Amino acid sequence: MKKKIIFLLAAIIVVSCSTKVKKPEARSKFLKGFSTYYNTLFNAKDALNSEFTSRDKSHKDNFYAPYIPILTYEDQPLGSDLGQSSAFAENTMKMAGLNNSANSKNVPGMPPGMPGNSPMSQNPDGTMQNKGATVLEIAEAKALKAINKYSVIRKGEEQNKKIFDAYIILAQSRIYQGKYLSALDALNYVFTHMKKDKRLPLAHVYEALAYAQMKNFRKSQDIFAELKSEKLSKDHEKVMSIYYAESLLDAGKKEEAVKELDRAFEVNGNRKLKSRIAFLRGQVLQEQGKSDLARESFLAAYKYANDFEFEVKSQIEIAKTFNGKGNYEGAKDYLEKISKKGTYASRKNEFYYALGLMANKAGKKREAQEFFRKSLLEKVSDSQVRGLAYYEIGKGYLEKNDYIGAGAYYDSALVAMTYEPSKLLLKDQSNYIKKISKNYYFIKKNDSILSLAKMTEPQKTEYFSKYIAALKIKEEKAEQERRRAERSKGFDTGDYNANSIFANGNGGFEDFGVAAKGFYFSNNNTVSKGSATFKQIWGDRALSDNWRYSKKMASLEDMKNEALGVNAAPNPRRFEPAYYIEQIPTDVAKLSQLKKDRDTASLGLGIMYQNYFTNTPLATKTLYDLVDVKPEEKVMLQALYEIFSMNYEKNPQISERAKQILITDYPYTSYAEFARNPKNSNFVKSSDEVENEYKAAYALYESEKFAESQAKIDQIILKYPKDALVPKLSLLNAFNAGKTSGKEVMILQLEQIVLNYAKTPEGMKAKEMLNYLKSDLKFQTTDHKGNAVPNNNNPQMIENKGSTPGNIPQNNQIQQPSNQQNKNQPTLNGVPKKPQLNDLQMVPNSIPANGYGK
Known part of the structure; x- marks a missing residue:
């Protein structure tokens, strides 16, 4: 064995000392793949995983946005490693020498000054990294390095299979940096040089995702649709179904998105993903008004939720789907019980809010308001919910036409809310309420004064005697409360402090962190000084939430009194009826002006009800009440026109009275013309027959x-x-009327065109002509019955001869305008001899797609 070992070592030394260098293409694919993963590519994956983990920790769902995202960043696959778990993320972090704590506090590549980052970070390979680079830029750089160093291409095909991972990581890091075109370039290499790789569907998923992020939804959905027609692995289908569903939602295809979310829920086994998919599906269905299906989705979201926040929000969304027809009492009991269990008790304010919404849908308005108020008394767990509770209480006041109360609660809602789109919408509504409130209480105040002015002296004395009796009772009660408060104050700051077992040599509780001066509220001098300073800065404030936002008086009642002009300051003569009677105006001119101002405010109030809140019934009632008190003609006409225009299509019976008054009492006005023949502004495309008829006319x-x-x-x-040429025909008719009946009738018809077709070219042209005709030209005025009204103050007016009562004056002699521009223009009865070609003449085949001619 020793000989063999010595021989093997010698062979290795000889090979390593050899001067012959193999070409990159000749290197072992195995060694290339091994080196790729355990060097640069591993570092690229680790950097990308660090970013995803960091983003996941900072991720907070916004449950008030239209939709939540399905994927939080920890669920993202790294390269082609599908089905990643958090355990894999932790292992890779440990292998790189970074634990979760270090990652959260010192993320490689993040700029200095960001939370938890040091000025200089260390790369996973041990090199010091530039503090200006981001983690995604590191991942991108490492992936490029792996590709450049370890790519093996033979005959146009990539031989190192690990390079696929490098390109996917490169595409991912670029997509999350917003470099969508660069990501597509990276993926194109895979499609060109790795055509036979079984992981190509994953590359196509990210290709579709890049197009979706670029808002090219058509291209994105074409790719997804092609993928769906192929047989995908289960892992690829999991990722594809999620991205495809979100792409469809972004494109506004909600029905298709719901179907794809169903598929995503089916193929994904991860509990967290299933819960989020079900929640998103519920949001889409609820938006479509499918409450029962939405409820099922939110129930599934609750069932699979592995997060306490998600459990609570799912329960609240389940409550929101209540349609008022189910078992309200059972649902209420369930929510009340669950809100008292364990950790759910910390979310009572949210459950009470949900209970209020359910009670509203069940038609129990009073009970709903009680639940919303209970929500405000509980500890705040979600500021947005608190703001919504304030909003719902404000809506209750608004339904009773209590605008001061509604405005006060809307102000509090604005302060509490955190979701910006809701705040912007509420801010507009709050401004509308303030405008309506101003008019409403102005009308009320003037009505009160006018009503009092009509009373006899004995009636006034009796009225104010009752008022004074109520005032005395109120003041006596307030005095009793004040005395009780004084007694309590003396006990707390005097005897209690002297005899307390907590008393010490310093005479009270010690202030912490400051010089020992005693407990603040035990010193009468400091309390009184502090109260005076507070009032000097802030004025009188109610003891309520969000007191800084807007000045609130002691109560809503005081705010209403201030709006009505009731003086809150005590007067020595306030118990004498004569004191109040003396303040009632008796001058006829003043009373007339009060009524005129009141009528104008009523007109504005009715229009605001319709324009701001689309409350047609209330707007109609307000304006009919105005008509009944007989305002001046200008206000009367406008009120009747508004009633008719907002009701004649949907509520013709209600508008009929306004129409008859206009036609009977004001027959020669543009408003009467409109009532006789209201035009529809939704025109269809002009037909050849109408075009030929127009040419003939x-x-x-x-x-x-x-x-x-x-x-x-x-x-x-x-x-x-409903033909598109109707506005043009009407304008030509106005010129005909001017030639046959005189300028007054022409002006009448032009005014009607402006009313009926304001947004058409003909309506704009009619408006221009009216400005011209009314600027310099003077003509005989008539009353609403058509009778001539003399105007001695007009030196340019020529007597109208031959006019008879009830008839439109014929052949009026009109003074020509003095400006040089129109001095030599030929006229007939004061009307231009011939209209301009661009005004009336229609060029054949020149009608654009929108139906209007040039």
């Missing part, structure tokens, strides 16, 4: 056969009310 206009052109247009619009 335009030809009649050019021949100055205005009445015939007008009659033809009326027939076309009646026959084809």
Whole structure:
């Protein structure tokens, strides 16, 4: 044996000292693969795993976003090592000389100044690494090094099978850096030089993932679809099903995504992945309104959850799927019991919030509000849930039209919420509520003053006597509370401090970390000084959460009184009825202005109800109440128009009254025209027949056969009310009306075009023409019945001869504009002789796809 050993050693020495160097292609594939893995490639895998582990530790699910991601980073395969477990990650870390603690505090390649990183890090191979490089850049560099050093190509084919892993790691590190095109370049090498490798489907999965990240969903889904048609290994199918489902979701294909999530749930055996897949599927189904199926998914998510947070959120989502038709009492009892068990008790605030949502869906509004308030009393485990509880209470106030209360709780919700999209939406709603609140209480205040002004002197005295009696009771109760507080204060800061067993030589509890001055609240002087300073800085604040966010008075009642203009400061004469009666205005002009301001505010309030909250019933009621109090004509017309326009399609019976008032009392207004014939702005593409009819009507206009052109247009619009040329026909009709009936009628029709077709080119042109016609030209004004109204203050007005009551004035003589631009323009009855070609004339075959002509 000794001889043999000596001979073997001699042979090795001779071989090693040989000057002959083999070409790289002649090296052993086995040795190449061995060296690749146990040198550079191992380091690349370890760097990538360090990044995934670090990201997983910092990962926190946002359960309020539309969807959670399925994969946390610890679930990612490294290269082609599918089915990775956390045990593998720990082993690789230990082999590299890095434990989890070191990884979390000193991640190789992370820049200095980041949490847990030193200025200089050590690479797994022992070299000092540049502190500016990231872990993913290290993984990329190591993978490239492995490829450059150990690649073996013969006849265009890669012989070293470990190089496949190197390219996958290279693609992964580039994808997670956002270098999608570079990742595709790396994968193209695999497709070109490793065509027979059985792991090619995995490369195609990452290729599809790169395209999906680039938002090229069509290319991504084509690759996924082709993979699905092939027979894949179970490991490849696991990865593919997850990425494919998320790609479909990103592309907005929710139905297909649900089917793929079903498949992903089936093929993945890992409990954590199954739980996350089920939760995501539940989110998608709930968004689609499929509550029963969503409930099943969330139940599966709860069943497989291996994380306490996931268990709690799954339970809450299960509660959200309650549709109000099931066993509410049973579901309520279950949640109340589970919220008291063990660690679940720390999440009571979240369970109470979920119970409130269930009660709302069951129609138990009062019970729901009680649960939301209970949620606020419990310890906060999730700030977003606390904000949502405030929001739900605010909604309850809003449903009762209590805008001060709603605004106060919405402010608190804004402070507590952490999910930014929800905060932005709520901020808009909060601003809307403040605007509505301002109008609402302004109207209420003016209504009160106007009502009091109508009372007789005895009625006023009786009214304020009752008010004074209630005020005395309120003040007596407040005085009793104040005295009780004073007695308690004296006990706490006097006798208690002197006789307490905790009393010491310093006269109270010691302050920690400061000079020994005694317990702060045991010293009356320091307390009173602190209270005064606080009031000077912050003013009066209620004892409530989020007191810094916005100034709150002592109570919501005080805030309402302030909005109504009720003076909270005591007055020596506050118990005399005469004190209040003297403040009621008696001047007719002042009372008239109060009503005018109140009516304008009511109009704005009705419009805001519709525009801000789409509350058509409340908006309609508010505006009809305004109509009933007979506001001035301008406000009346606008209110009737708003009622009609928001109801005539969906609630024609409700809009009928507004329509009749407009047509009967204001027949010669653009609003009445709109009520007679409201136009639909959703047009279909113009037909050849209508185009030919339009040409004929335009030809009649050019021949100055205005009445015939007008009659033809009326027939076309009646026959084809949704044709794309209707706005253009209406504009031509306005010119016909101007020639036959005068400028006033033309202006009336142009105003109707602006109302009906505001967003069309014809609507914009009509608006321009109205600005021109109303700027310099003066004409005889008429009232809503069509009667001439004299205007002696207008020197340019020429007397309107021949007009009769109830008729539209004919052949008005209109003063021409004084500007030079229009001085020589030929006119007929003040209307331009011929419209511009671009305004009316239609070029054949020039109607664009959207249906509007040039």
